[in-house]
Amino acid sequence: xxxxxxxxxxxxxxxxxxxxxxxxxxxxxxxxxxxxxxxxxxxxxxxxxxxxxxxxxxxxxxxxxxxxxxxxxxxxxxxxxxxxxxxxxxxxxxxxxxxxxxxxxxxxxxxxxxxxxxxxxxxxxxxxxxxxxxxxxxxxxxxxxxxxxxxxxxxxxxxxxxxxxxxxxxxxxxxxxxxxxxxxxxxxxxxxxxxxxxxxxxxxxxxxxxxxxxxxxxxxxxxxxxxxxxxxxxxxxxxxxxxxxxxxxxxxxxxxxxxxxxxxxxxxxxxxxxxxxxxxxxxxxxxxxxxxxxxxxxxxxxxxxxxxxxxxxxxxxxxxxxxxxxxxxxxxxxxxxxxxxxxxxxxxxxxxxx
Amino acid sequence: xxxxxxxxxxxxxxxxxxxxxxxxxxxxxxxxxxxxxxxxxxxxxxxxxxxxxxxxxxxxxxxxxxxxxxxxxxxxxxxxxxxxxxxxxxxxxxxxxxxxxxxxxxxxxxxxxxxxxxxxxxxxxxxxxxxxxxxxxxxxxxxxxxxxxxxxxxxxxxxxxxxxxxxxxxxxxxxxxxxxxxxxxxxxxxxxxxxxxxxxxxxxxxxxxxxxxxxxxxxxxxxxxxxxxxxxxxxxxxxxxxxxxxxxxxxxxxxxxxxxxxxxxxxxxxxxxxxxxxxxxxxxxxxxxxxxxxxxxxxxxxxxxxxxxxx
Numbered sequence: 001x002x003x004x005x006x007x008x009x010x011x012x013x014x015x016x017x018x019x020x021x022x023x024x025x026x027x028x029x030x031x032x033x034x035x036x037x038x039x040x041x042x043x044x045x046x047x048x049x050x051x052x053x054x055x056x057x058x059x060x061x062x063x064x065x066x067x068x069x070x071x072x073x074x075x076x077x078x079x080x081x082x083x084x085x086x087x088x089x090x091x092x093x094x095x096x097x098x099x100x101x102x103x104x105x106x107x108x109x110x111x112x113x114x115x116x117x118x119x120x121x122x123x124x125x126x127x128x129x130x131x132x133x134x135x136x137x138x139x140x141x142x143x144x145x146x147x148x149x150x151x152x153x154x155x156x157x158x159x160x161x162x163x164x165x166x167x168x169x170x171x172x173x174x175x176x177x178x179x180x181x182x183x184x185x186x187x188x189x190x191x192x193x194x195x196x197x198x199x200x201x202x203x204x205x206x207x208x209x210x211x212x213x214x215x216x217x218x219x220x221x222x223x224x225x226x227x228x229x230x231x232x233x234x235x236x237x238x239x240x241x242x243x244x245x246x247x248x249x250x251x252x253x254x255x256x257x258x259x260x261x262x263x264x265x266x267x268x269x270x271x272x273x274x275x276x277x278x279x280x281x282x283x284x285x286x287x288x289x290x291x292x293x294x295x296x297x298x299x300x301x302x303x304x305x306x307x308x309x310x311x312x313x314x315x316x317x318x319x320x321x322x323x324x325x326x327x328x329x330x331x332x333x334x335x336x337x338x339x340x341x342x343x344x345x346x347x348x349x350x351x352x353x354x
Numbered sequence: 355x356x357x358x359x360x361x362x363x364x365x366x367x368x369x370x371x372x373x374x375x376x377x378x379x380x381x382x383x384x385x386x387x388x389x390x391x392x393x394x395x396x397x398x399x400x401x402x403x404x405x406x407x408x409x410x411x412x413x414x415x416x417x418x419x420x421x422x423x424x425x426x427x428x429x430x431x432x433x434x435x436x437x438x439x440x441x442x443x444x445x446x447x448x449x450x451x452x453x454x455x456x457x458x459x460x461x462x463x464x465x466x467x468x469x470x471x472x473x474x475x476x477x478x479x480x481x482x483x484x485x486x487x488x489x490x491x492x493x494x495x496x497x498x499x500x501x502x503x504x505x506x507x508x509x510x511x512x513x514x515x516x517x518x519x520x521x522x523x524x525x526x527x528x529x530x531x532x533x534x535x536x537x538x539x540x541x542x543x544x545x546x547x548x549x550x551x552x553x554x555x556x557x558x559x560x561x562x563x564x565x566x567x568x569x570x571x572x573x574x575x576x577x578x579x580x581x582x583x584x585x586x587x588x589x590x591x592x593x594x595x596x597x598x599x600x601x602x603x604x605x606x607x608x609x610x611x612x613x614x615x616x617x618x619x620x621x622x623x624x625x626x627x628x629x630x631x632x633x634x635x636x637x638x639x640x641x642x643x644x645x646x647x648x649x650x651x652x653x654x655x656x657x658x659x660x661x662x663x664x665x
Contacts (some may be wrong), residue, residue, distance in 0.1 A: 093570030106561035120569040
């Protein structure tokens, strides 16, 4: 990933808002994604991680052009879905495909497997024999012999097979970017590794870029080149997976890692306490401050007023490693990260490490 | 079959609990001596012990004999047969009308959720759904038949219009059909619209709909290929299950409009008697309709939904 390589995906100051409905009156606005910027290089596995409700799924849907951002822009191979006309939008859609969490829900129960995969092929009028394209996509997704699945319906397949169909339908279009939103969290543990392995394998085979959205840092550790940690709609830490997960700078990342299970290690780290984040009431200053263990323990020192009143910027604190924390930026935080990774990869041993 | 037997038993005893004695009602307009009333009772076979009557009834029904109507003095099967077609016409038109219009309103409401049109159609559907059918029918008669004189108030055809041309007869029937059918359509519409609306909203949130959009499918096509076919399933069930209730629910509407169908027949069978054989025959028919409507719904769903079809 050379520095000069043109980013395949760029997000600039993206903001997505939802009107929050109350029983009485119009209520406030929820900023699900609140000023997010990052770029993803071609061929990279980029992981967006965070608690549920942090806006990672919304961010993913904005990348797909499925919802209109309030401001900022998304650009994939130079195309911004929010600014495209219908015909161009169709071309854009071909380049970005999606795999959702629930493989049952992402297949129309009344559509045969063949129809599900062929649908995109027809929409984009791909060159070549439709049957061949469908068969190749199914085979690539590990459903062999593909013809056996043509006339099956989703309910006749297992969860792992269904997710393979979803993946086949996505890669049939040979997209440049594949957004996978929690692609394995609804699957049995035994097939999770296989599906993740498949995704990474396909990424290399087709030359895609993989955007992996997950709450599970173990997958980020196992697969990702770079990781972005989100909290309440903002990226709080971003950098190479190994660095972020072994030498985290932001207290939120540290807390997340502290709760990640590992056999034989008793957590000595800060467990997250306090109220879970409410996106309708974003705290002033650093949005993590009400739950920040560093602040609570008094380690913030002279930075404390800034934590409470000033929004920290996402700054590069180490080469390629950005974090938005006043304390970390001031360098007053003691380096206390452990040497070994906090978590074990849940994927099989032959997983490519970061 | 078990269900049907249960219905037979219930039909027999239920109507005998009804207040009123057929022999008295039948003779109430004549000056008759008590002995004549007893004679009528004997003729009708109502003087025999109840268990004997019951097993006679079971045997007759098994042989396909429904008995002679007290009120009409004709075989029950013939009386019902004459009233069957008007009801099939009325209920059929009303069901198709309500399902189609209700479903379309539901789809549109869900698609333009929260728009004034959605709110208005939803409110309208709920109001007509909540209205008693006979009252709604009377209002329509007042408005369209009495004040405006656009449509006839009652019956299925204009009296005396027997040797007119076929075309004229058809127009005449349609004119008579309009108001009662409209009443039933309005009464049923809201339920279908409501179910379809929520069903479509649910389907629109499915991941396969998002996936189809992400693949670049046009919105109209997404609606047609993914949303509506899946949202339609509960409506199919509802329509089939409703069929039985509509037949019996048409009682009030048919009475208000003097529509010569099964509903009105039921009304007259209860009032003029109770006319046990006729009521038993009618309710046997209603039960059979409900049972077959259920069966039809199951078979239809099997065709529409691959999850059920390929067991």
